Amino acid sequence: MSKCDQCIVRQFNSLKHLSKEDLMRMSNCKTSKIIKKGEPIFEEGDYLNGVYCIKDGVCKISKMSENGKNQIINIIKRGDLIGERSLISEEVSNLNAIALEDMEVCFIPRDEIVRDLEKNPAFTMDILKTMASSLKNSDNLIVDMAQKSVKQRLAETLLKLQTKFGVNEIGAIDIQLSREDIANIIGTATESAIRLLSEFKKNKSIGFKGKNIIIINKNDLEKIANGF
Amino acid sequence: MSKCDQCIVRQFNSLKHLSKEDLMRMSNCKTSKIIKKGEPIFEEGDYLNGVYCIKDGVCKISKMSENGKNQIINIIKRGDLIGERSLISEEVSNLNAIALEDMEVCFIPRDEIVRDLEKNPAFTMDILKTMASSLKNSDNLIVDMAQKSVKQRLAETLLKLQTKFGVNEIGAIDIQLSREDIANIIGTATESAIRLLSEFKKNKSIGFKGKNIIIINKNDLEKIANGF
DNA sequence: TAGAAAATGTGACAAAAATCATATTTTATT
DNA sequence: AATAAAATATGATTTTTGTCACATTTTCTA
Numbered sequence: 001m002s003k004c005d006q007c008i009v010r011q012f013n014s015l016k017h018l019s020k021e022d023l024m025r026m027s028n029c030k031t032s033k034i035i036k037k038g039e040p041i042f043e044e045g046d047y048l049n050g051v052y053c054i055k056d057g058v059c060k061i062s063k064m065s066e067n068g069k070n071q072i073i074n075i076i077k078r079g080d081l082i083g084e085r086s087l088i089s090e091e092v093s094n095l096n097a098i099a100l101e102d103m104e105v106c107f108i109p110r111d112e113i114v115r116d117l118e119k120n121p122a123f124t125m126d127i128l129k130t131m132a133s134s135l136k137n138s139d140n141l142i143v144d145m146a147q148k149s150v151k152q153r154l155a156e157t158l159l160k161l162q163t164k165f166g167v168n169e170i171g172a173i174d175i176q177l178s179r180e181d182i183a184n185i186i187g188t189a190t191e192s193a194i195r196l197l198s199e200f201k202k203n204k205s206i207g208f209k210g211k212n213i214i215i216i217n218k219n220d221l222e223k224i225a226n227g228f
Numbered sequence: 229m230s231k232c233d234q235c236i237v238r239q240f241n242s243l244k245h246l247s248k249e250d251l252m253r254m255s256n257c258k259t260s261k262i263i264k265k266g267e268p269i270f271e272e273g274d275y276l277n278g279v280y281c282i283k284d285g286v287c288k289i290s291k292m293s294e295n296g297k298n299q300i301i302n303i304i305k306r307g308d309l310i311g312e313r314s315l316i317s318e319e320v321s322n323l324n325a326i327a328l329e330d331m332e333v334c335f336i337p338r339d340e341i342v343r344d345l346e347k348n349p350a351f352t353m354d355i356l357k358t359m360a361s362s363l364k365n366s367d368n369l370i371v372d373m374a375q376k377s378v379k380q381r382l383a384e385t386l387l388k389l390q391t392k393f394g395v396n397e398i399g400a401i402d403i404q405l406s407r408e409d410i411a412n413i414i415g416t417a418t419e420s421a422i423r424l425l426s427e428f429k430k431n432k433s434i435g436f437k438g439k440n441i442i443i444i445n446k447n448d449l450e451k452i453a454n455g456f
Numbered sequence: 457t458a459g460a461a462a463a464t465g466t467g468a469c470a471a472a473a474a475t476c477a478t479a480t481t482t483t484a485t486t
Numbered sequence: 487a488a489t490a491a492a493a494t495a496t497g498a499t500t501t502t503t504g505t506c507a508c509a510t511t512t513t514c515t516a
Contacts (some may be wrong), residue, residue, distance in 0.1 A: 065375035090361040112257040138366035145373035146415025147293035187374025
């Protein structure tokens with residue numbers, strides 16, 4: 001069993017505020033899991049009863065609309081914590097978390113962490129800060145979804161993805177998403193996403209190399225994203 | 229100066245967890261304000277430095293998109309607390325709060341409340357719960373905005389408004405919104421909102437009486453909202 | 457490695473929604 | 487009460503986006 005107090009990943013999320021003793025205790029009750037690409041960490045309707053600390057890999061957080069279409073709300077990476085809301089209210093999850101690549105995650109049971117919420121103000125404050133920041137992000141996303149065109153949203157999404165995941169050896173956005181995933185992030189039909197990507201490529205704003213997307217002209221995309 | 233510990237409105241929000249002493253202290257530092265219809269409580273770019281407790285009236289929380297269009301994210305009513313995020317992070321507001329009718333609000337300075345955040349776990353937990361619930365709402369709204377048609381969103385919005393604000397003496401949704409406000413809630417052009425309202429009226433799903441909107445056939449609207 | 461399945465790409469068309477123009481009604485102001 | 491201003495309404499048109507059909511390429515699997 002690996003030791004939480006020696007885990008680097010912890011430094012990136014609220015767990016960094018826990019004491020050495022708390023972490024030791026956590027090491028004893030946490031469970032590590034390997035999640036294969038395409039498999040869920042959890043799904044809509046599941047009782048989470050704890051949080052997941054992402055040790056490695058990337059997953060998409062999504063939700064089905066009443067129309068039967070899938071919407072990706074967020075993409076989560078190494079170091080992030082998911083399922084915090086299960087600590088606060090005991091409802092079932094309204095979201096899916098599906099691995100976009102092979103992942104290594106640690107599950108920490110609710111009861112173990114709730115104690116810290118009650119006793120460790122620095123930890124609680126950090127959770128609050130994370131939530132406040134998510135809320136701000138969500139507000140922005142609502143406005144974008146409601147007011148921006150699909151083309152604007154695609155340009156913005158490409159820029160955001162590059163900011164969040166950086167570029168790989170060949171200068172491409174360092175995350176593998178299918179065209180369908182991209183469509184589900186911007187909230188459009190897969191065909192529309194493909195068409196616009198082709199258009200961006202034709203205009204030399206982006207380029208493809210295998211599955212990779214390379215942003216060639218960032219300025220172009222910024223202009224499009226802001227409505228010019 | 230009115231006494232916070234005798235204020236009924238407090239019962240509806242996180243402030244209900246404060247002790248009598250805390251409330252006495254709060255009474256001494258809070259300021260009451262009358263906000264006229266159409267005037268802002270705060271605007272994008274303002275430093276809030278505290279929270280507002282809505283004693284009476286209704287306001288819209290909105291945000292400008294980069295396209296220059298206005299999006300209403302939420303509608304706040306008596307008993308709600310707004311500006312909680314200013315307690316947690318010291319950035320400027322990214323949102324506007326504009327009165328939809330004459331309002332009475334109390335401003336409680338940040339420093340006064342932050343103490344309670346540090347010392348009163350029940351209060352902190354309640355803020356956390358409120359945020360968790362807002363976050364869930366936001367997730368749902370993102371999915372709706374991204375995946376539902378304008379018609380679906382309008383039907384859903386009318387139903388939500390009735391649930392939230394109830395009906396008045398004549399059976400109409402008990403909130404006064406301009407057509408433009410409605411359009412800004414669902415994220416569409418004012419003309420489109422008007423056209424769809426007319427369509428709903430023609431189909432006898434809703435009726436108008438002066439400025440009032442009456443839901444005649446709830447079932448119809450539910451069907452439309454869910455995509456049938 | 458052949459064949460099936462899935463993902464990507466493109467065209468044609470339909471539907472949804474935005475925009476612009478203008479008319480009518482309501483509300484505010486003097 | 488008369489006028490101006492704002493809000494509401496509707497038509498015509500254009501733009502955006504979705505849908506369906508199908509071709510091609512890539513990936514998976516036996």
